[in-house]
Amino acid sequence: MIKRTKEPWLRVQVEKDLAMLIPEGEWTAKNATDIENTCLNLLKQSLPKTLLVDLSKIKEFDTAGVWLLQRTLETLKSSGYSPKVENAPKAFSILSQYLTVYSPPSQEKNLSSSGFLSRLENLGKITIDILTSARDLLIFLGQIAVGLFLVVLHPRRLRLTALIAQIEKAGVNAIPIVTVMATALGLVLAYQGEEQLRRFGAEIYTINLVSISVVREVGILITAILVAGRTGSAMTAEIGIMKMNQEIDALNTIGLNPMYILIIPRVLALILIMPCLAFISDLGGLLGGGIMVVESLNVSPQLYIYRIAEAVTVGGFWIGIIKAPFFGAIIGVVSCFEGMRVKNTAESIGRCTTRSVVEGIFLVTLADALLSVFFSKIGM
Amino acid sequence: MSSKTPIISVRNLVTKFGSQVVHDNLNMDVFQGEIFGIVGGSGSGKSVLLNTILGLRQPNKGSISILGHPITSLEQVTALHLQSRWGVLFQGGALFSSLTVGENIQVPMKEMEHIPPDLCYELALIKLKMVNLKESDFFKYPSELSGGMIKRAALARALAVDPQILFLDEPTSGLDPIAAEAFDNLILTLRETLNLTVVMITHDLDSIRRLCDRIAVLVDKHAVLGTLKTLLHNKHPWIHDYFHGIRGQLALAGTQE
Numbered sequence: 288m289i290k291r292t293k294e295p296w297l298r299v300q301v302e303k304d305l306a307m308l309i310p311e312g313e314w315t316a317k318n319a320t321d322i323e324n325t326c327l328n329l330l331k332q333s334l335p336k337t338l339l340v341d342l343s344k345i346k347e348f349d350t351a352g353v354w355l356l357q358r359t360l361e362t363l364k365s366s367g368y369s370p371k372v373e374n375a376p377k378a379f380s381i382l383s384q385y386l387t388v389y390s391p392p393s394q395e396k397n398l399s400s401s402g403f404l405s406r407l408e409n410l411g412k413i414t415i416d417i418l419t420s421a422r423d424l425l426i427f428l429g430q431i432a433v434g435l436f437l438v439v440l441h442p443r444r445l446r447l448t449a450l451i452a453q454i455e456k457a458g459v460n461a462i463p464i465v466t467v468m469a470t471a472l473g474l475v476l477a478y479q480g481e482e483q484l485r486r487f488g489a490e491i492y493t494i495n496l497v498s499i500s501v502v503r504e505v506g507i508l509i510t511a512i513l514v515a516g517r518t519g520s521a522m523t524a525e526i527g528i529m530k531m532n533q534e535i536d537a538l539n540t541i542g543l544n545p546m547y548i549l550i551i552p553r554v555l556a557l558i559l560i561m562p563c564l565a566f567i568s569d570l571g572g573l574l575g576g577g578i579m580v581v582e583s584l585n586v587s588p589q590l591y592i593y594r595i596a597e598a599v600t601v602g603g604f605w606i607g608i609i610k611a612p613f614f615g616a617i618i619g620v621v622s623c624f625e626g627m628r629v630k631n632t633a634e635s636i637g638r639c640t641t642r643s644v645v646e647g648i649f650l651v652t653l654a655d656a657l658l659s660v661f662f663s664k665i666g667m
Numbered sequence: 668m669s670s671k672t673p674i675i676s677v678r679n680l681v682t683k684f685g686s687q688v689v690h691d692n693l694n695m696d697v698f699q700g701e702i703f704g705i706v707g708g709s710g711s712g713k714s715v716l717l718n719t720i721l722g723l724r725q726p727n728k729g730s731i732s733i734l735g736h737p738i739t740s741l742e743q744v745t746a747l748h749l750q751s752r753w754g755v756l757f758q759g760g761a762l763f764s765s766l767t768v769g770e771n772i773q774v775p776m777k778e779m780e781h782i783p784p785d786l787c788y789e790l791a792l793i794k795l796k797m798v799n800l801k802e803s804d805f806f807k808y809p810s811e812l813s814g815g816m817i818k819r820a821a822l823a824r825a826l827a828v829d830p831q832i833l834f835l836d837e838p839t840s841g842l843d844p845i846a847a848e849a850f851d852n853l854i855l856t857l858r859e860t861l862n863l864t865v866v867m868i869t870h871d872l873d874s875i876r877r878l879c880d881r882i883a884v885l886v887d888k889h890a891v892l893g894t895l896k897t898l899l900h901n902k903h904p905w906i907h908d909y910f911h912g913i914r915g916q917l918a919l920a921g922t923q924e
Contacts, residue, residue, distance in 0.1 A: 315829070316776070316779065316781065316782055316790075316828055316829055317751075317779065317781050318781065319781050319782040319783065319786055320781055320782070320783055323783060323786060349829035349861055350790065350793060350794075350829055350861075351782065351786065351790055351829065354789065354790065354793060355786070358789075377859075378859060378860040378861070378862075379860075381856060381859060381860050382856075382860040382861070385797065385856065385860075386793060630810060631764065631809070631810030632764035632765055632808065632809075632810050633763075633764045633765060634764065634765040
């Protein structure tokens with residue numbers, strides 16, 4: 288009985304009460320599927336109890352091949368056969384000695400209990416997770432508040448160079464994109480508003496619509512969203528990588544507090560630049576609205592500016608601007624907080640950066656809603 | 668050494684970073700079955716040389732051939748399926764941080780397609796134990812391992828597909844002496860059984876003495892090749908200091924002559 292498939296194969300010769308198993312060819316990982324099939328076929332056959340494995344014909348082998356042969360022999364042994372290995376090359380026996388020690392355990396898998404229970408468990412885990420991160424965020428906010436207070440008391444603790452560098456990165460470099468986006472939004476608002484107002488013959492009120500909404504809400508919101516996406520994510524990734532590289536630990540051991548070196552300059556920079564960016568964004572929005580109004584309503588630029596002055600009160604302007612530092616603080620605190628939460632995996636950088644942007648925009652919008660309610664209650 | 672044709676050959680390699688020349692007409696050959704050590708001072712371009720051989724970096728000039736195939740780019744490496752014939756242990760381990768140790772070891776195996784998943788799992792466990800890690804480490808993430816354990820897990824990944832050539836970048840640095848010795852033993856066993864060719868960058872003089880058949884010393888932008896014995900007699904000041912410093916004398920005591 289000669290069995291011959293593709294290389295590698297196992298020749299089986301039966302003589303009375305003795306079977307010779309002769310592995311031939313390449314018993315290597317790239318032929319693993321063939322080898323496994325061959326071995327499984329062998330196990331299905333009925334053979335005499337005494338087996339002689341002759342390894343003199345084996346051409347090439349590696350750990351995969353040796354392991355497969357050994358696994359088969361073990362199975363044969365446990366089902367009552369007595370296999371004996373002969374003519375093993377020296378290298379083969381050394382390798383198989385290395386492998387005999389290992390009996391792989393059955394694959395452990397954490398089987399969840401019932402579907403409902405595991406979902407309940409998940410719900411609980413997520414709830415606890417959200418609550419703990421909210422608590423941690425509050426603690427972090429407190430630390431920053433203390434840090435800022437100490438900086439006010441001892442101005443020498445402030446890292447001026449770092450602060451200015453951050454102002455340049457997060458503020459000055461963001462001016463072009465903020466302007467362009469605000470202008471485009473002003474244009475869109477004016478076009479949509481004009482179309483609706485024309486039905487009442489009140490298209491001249493487009494100017495009021497655009498100027499009030501841009502100055503009070505849209506200008507600052509679009510700035511905040513942009514800064515959260517542009518600067519917040521960068522801050523989280525930066526601090527996160529520094530944490531992975533143990534740079535934060537290094538700072539601590541040198542006696543430099545990361546709070547003053549990294550976090551306060553970033554948060555303070557955002558608090559300082561946000562009002563400026565909001566102002567620029569207001570101008571951009573008004574410019575965009577103006578382009579449309581002057582173009583299609585036959586209003587002179589002078590009249591447009593005059594109507595804006597009528598529509599937007601000084602209070603209205605300040606309502607927009609006063610929100611800016613708060614939004615800046617929210618974005619700064621959230622992105623630094625998420626940066627410090629980065630663990631030692633590449634995945635966690637991605638997760639924390641995403642969370643920083645999403646939480647930043649979410650909290651900014653929430654704060655905006657609350658402030659709007661507040662301002663309308665006090666009659667502004 | 669069993670065959671005269673080199674398994675890796677580097678010819679007239681020139682590497683530059685801007686105006687800084689790292690390698691200037693560097694030549695070296697590595698033969699089948701030998702353990703080849705690369706030593707040199709910091710900044711002498713050991714890791715750069717390794718990256719160039721692996722195709723991760725294009726040489727500015729010169730040629731490199733591995734197993735008879737000329738290598739100039741990573742695309743060629745992929746096209747020739749060379750990556751299933753070599754294993755690489757990077758200095759920092761470079762384990763995939765989002766996968767467990769077991770999954771890390773199985774990555775190169777799954778790339779080969781011929782290995783059934785169950786066997787992948789078993790082989791990964793075998794490799795894990797070969798490098799003296801515990802079964803419980805199989806399900807851990809790299810961030811939960813110590814530096815030495817990361818090294819060993821990375822070695823297990825490098826050995827995953829039983830490569831013909833093993834590239835090691837400072838394999839024993841960061842290991843305790845017992846682990847380093849076990850590592851040396853493992854490399855010797857693998858060489859004996861699988862006819863492995865090993866190219867290792869190392870500063871560990873004990874490893875050099877125990878393992879390396881031949882050594883390339885990177886000095887003055889060139890490679891000075893030789894066995895430990897011939898290099899001990901080399902008159903170049905850096906090489907002399909390297910092997911005859913106090914550390915060198917302690918580690919190599921008994922090798923002299």
